[in-house]
Amino acid sequence: MSDPKPVVTRFAPSPTGSLHIGGARTALFNYLYAKHTGGKFLLRIEDTDRARSTDAAVKAIFDGLDWMGLKPDGEVTFQYAGMERHKGVVDQLLASGRAYRCYMSADELDAAREKARADGHALRSPWRDREPGEGSNLGPHVIRFAGPKDGETMIDDLVQGRVVFANKDLDDLVLLRTDGAPTYNLAVVADDHDMGVTHIIRGDDHLNNAARQALIYQALGWELPAFAHIPLIHGPDGAKLSKRHGAQAVGEFADMGYLPEALRNYLARLGWSHGDDELFSDEQAAAWFDIKDVNKGAARLDWDKLNSVNAHYIKAADDERLTGLVAEVFAARGSALAPARLERLGAAIPFLKERGKTLLELADQAGFLFLSRPIDIAEKPAGQLTPEAMDRMARLRIQLETADWAAPDLEAAIKSFAETEGVGLGKIGPPLRAALTGGLPSPDLGRTLDLLGREESLGRIDDALSRRA
RNA sequence: GCGCCCUUCGUCUAUCGGUUAGGACCCCAGAUUUUCAAUCUGGUAAGAGGGGUUCGACUCCCCUAGGGCGUACCA
Numbered sequence: 001m002s003d004p005k006p007v008v009t010r011f012a013p014s015p016t017g018s019l020h021i022g023g024a025r026t027a028l029f030n031y032l033y034a035k036h037t038g039g040k041f042l043l044r045i046e047d048t049d050r051a052r053s054t055d056a057a058v059k060a061i062f063d064g065l066d067w068m069g070l071k072p073d074g075e076v077t078f079q080y081a082g083m084e085r086h087k088g089v090v091d092q093l094l095a096s097g098r099a100y101r102c103y104m105s106a107d108e109l110d111a112a113r114e115k116a117r118a119d120g121h122a123l124r125s126p127w128r129d130r131e132p133g134e135g136s137n138l139g140p141h142v143i144r145f146a147g148p149k150d151g152e153t154m155i156d157d158l159v160q161g162r163v164v165f166a167n168k169d170l171d172d173l174v175l176l177r178t179d180g181a182p183t184y185n186l187a188v189v190a191d192d193h194d195m196g197v198t199h200i201i202r203g204d205d206h207l208n209n210a211a212r213q214a215l216i217y218q219a220l221g222w223e224l225p226a227f228a229h230i231p232l233i234h235g236p237d238g239a240k241l242s243k244r245h246g247a248q249a250v251g252e253f254a255d256m257g258y259l260p261e262a263l264r265n266y267l268a269r270l271g272w273s274h275g276d277d278e279l280f281s282d283e284q285a286a287a288w289f290d291i292k293d294v295n296k297g298a299a300r301l302d303w304d305k306l307n308s309v310n311a312h313y314i315k316a317a318d319d320e321r322l323t324g325l326v327a328e329v330f331a332a333r334g335s336a337l338a339p340a341r342l343e344r345l346g347a348a349i350p351f352l353k354e355r356g357k358t359l360l361e362l363a364d365q366a367g368f369l370f371l372s373r374p375i376d377i378a379e380k381p382a383g384q385l386t387p388e389a390m391d392r393m394a395r396l397r398i399q400l401e402t403a404d405w406a407a408p409d410l411e412a413a414i415k416s417f418a419e420t421e422g423v424g425l426g427k428i429g430p431p432l433r434a435a436l437t438g439g440l441p442s443p444d445l446g447r448t449l450d451l452l453g454r455e456e457s458l459g460r461i462d463d464a465l466s467r468r469a
Numbered sequence: 470g471c472g473c474c475c476u477u478c479g480u481c482u483a484u485c486g487g488u489u490a491g492g493a494c495c496c497c498a499g500a501u502u503u504u505c506a507a508u509c510u511g512g513u514a515a516g517a518g519g520g521g522u523u524c525g526a527c528u529c530c531c532c533u534a535g536g537g538c539g540u541a542c543c544a
Contacts, residue, residue, distance in 0.1 A: 012544090013544090014543080014544045016543085016544080046544060048543095048544080049543055049544065051543095052543070052544085106542095109542095113540095117470075117471075117540090118470095120471075121471095122471095122472090122540075123540090142542055160473095160474065160475090163473065163474075164473090165472075165473070166472080169471075169472050169473090169540085170472095171540080173541090173542095174541080174542050176542085177542040178542060179542085181542085183541090183542070183543085183544090184543070184544045185544090187544095188544085203538090204473095204474065204475090204537085204538070205537090205538050205539075205544095206538090206539095206544090207473065207474065207538070207539080208472080208473060208474095208538070208539040208540075209539080209544090211473090229474085231474085231475075231537085232537080232538085234536095234537085236480080238536070238537095239536095239537095240537080266481095269481070269482085269493090270481065270482095271481085271482090272482095273481080273482055273483070273492095275483070275492085276482085276483065276491075276492040276493075277492095277493095278481090278482095278492075278493050278494085279493095295475095295481095295482080296474075296475060296476095297474090297475050297476065297536095297537095298475070298536085298537065299480090299481060299482090300480060300481080301480095302479095302480045302481060302494065302495085304480080304494055304495050305480070305481065305493075305494040305495080306494090307494090308493085308494055308495090309494090311507090315507095354506080354507055354508090355505070355506040355507055356506080356507095357506095361506095364505095365505075365506080381504080414503090424503095425502090425503050426502095426503065427503095428503070429502095429503020429504080430503060430504075431503095432503075433503060433504055434504090437504075439504075440504085440505085441504060441505030441506070442504070442505075443504095443505095443506095444503080445503060445504090448504095
């Protein structure tokens, strides 16, 4: 039962765009399983499609994994660099008669495919049955795998269970293209073998490929790795995740103010669970995660739940770090914070972080700190500034002037003032808040006064009082 | 068309033949209340449909329906 060989997992994205959260979750599962077993987590860039692969996409994958905190063990492998090795593997197959040259033209191919379909089996090329070597100089050709026509291929998948495919349904796939370039199905097999990958954890869109790849492993006499095909993530409506669902790339989640640890927790919990545990540390995730416990059905992305998880991690986050992150939000919004303002933000973060689900909301919550006088007062709160309220606020101002400028003292001063006036806080809070924040959200009044500072606070109150006709 | 996979509250899930089918998010109600929140308490809500197997099925088998993936000289 216990495999003496150390576990080696890998994440193998093709660099054709940004790193999607679906890919990020696949990487996470590979990472967690490696950590769980004390094995290695490798990264391989599948860039054999030269037309679609870009350096920008490679960078996006690196950046995305880095942000997610999923550091690969060892050097990154680029599949394209192994082209000669891949060709060598095809030579082996050719030599052993498990591959053949196919000279079919595009039209012939179409016809053959149609006929195969009508006959109820996958594509076979007529060239498969010619003598080996025959027509080896007939011009442009591809090299196809000579798959078995009968029998079955069974994949004992760690997630999906035993899945059986009839070999007649598995086509003679192309190994080497007309230009001599290796194809995906050949390259993955060779690379996974060469890299010593023991567990292939990937999206279940590859389940069908697993059978065809298993055949190649067999033909090469290589040991088959364990497969685990995890379901894809769908959008809230159950359809395949796409742009219209709000976000796809991990970078977009970062821009929307989500914390990487929150995304890790949320993504790990999507399609996998450990009893009733909802929130867990990276250490717990690694200790608990077993690929066998991953569900078979696709899960939908739920923004509300993600927000909830994110709120939890924001509350738990270090204040200094949060301050820096929220400052970045201000900068991204085109209003970078000067040192003095940054300091004011830092003082407010401990209180603000209790009330925001994302970094963006935190920045919104901090907005009241940076208004320039005289501040604009929204229509609704401005309605609080009745003559009576103004008079009372003028009297309150006198009390505040002599108070120690610290939240508890200020809070006490306001309360005792209310008592003196013989009114409830409901008569004092709203107008004072209107003067202080103009209607923007803020913490308790004492705290708000404290965070704003004596000079700024009294100034804003004076500005409001001066609105009296 | 053919092949393969999937199907428990609205959503993510627990359950591994015997439970009042549990938890979380959302939602609703109440508490708190000087804004926005946060917090606390309570509540609504589920085994796609139909056949079997069994003393007993959410759980095992079959069919149907719905969804997904594949069927490339993409990965």
